[in-house]
Amino acid sequence: MITLILLTKIYLVAWFISKFQPLQDLFDYLFHLVPEKYQHYKLFDYIYTGVGCPKCLSLWITLIITLNPFLAIGLSYVAHLLNGKK
Numbered sequence: 001m002i003t004l005i006l007l008t009k010i011y012l013v014a015w016f017i018s019k020f021q022p023l024q025d026l027f028d029y030l031f032h033l034v035p036e037k038y039q040h041y042k043l044f045d046y047i048y049t050g051v052g053c054p055k056c057l058s059l060w061i062t063l064i065i066t067l068n069p070f071l072a073i074g075l076s077y078v079a080h081l082l083n084g085k086k
Helices: 004-019 021-032 042-051 054-066 069-082
Strands: none
Touching (some): 004 021, 004 054, 004 069, 054 069
């Protein structure tokens, strides 16, 4: 059974990955290493945007760990509420 502690851990990991500045600098560096001819593909934009978004990361991490799409959507919504734009 999925507990509240597991969901909290998933959210905290997603928040840490998306908000920790040295990790974001590493992602920036890695995406700038992509050759120029491939940078126009939308896939790289989607991945780059998803790595910086706690809502997106909590959705995908929850979906990978639990394989429950309803739980993943719910946790993504909670992440959206907790990280509202100010």
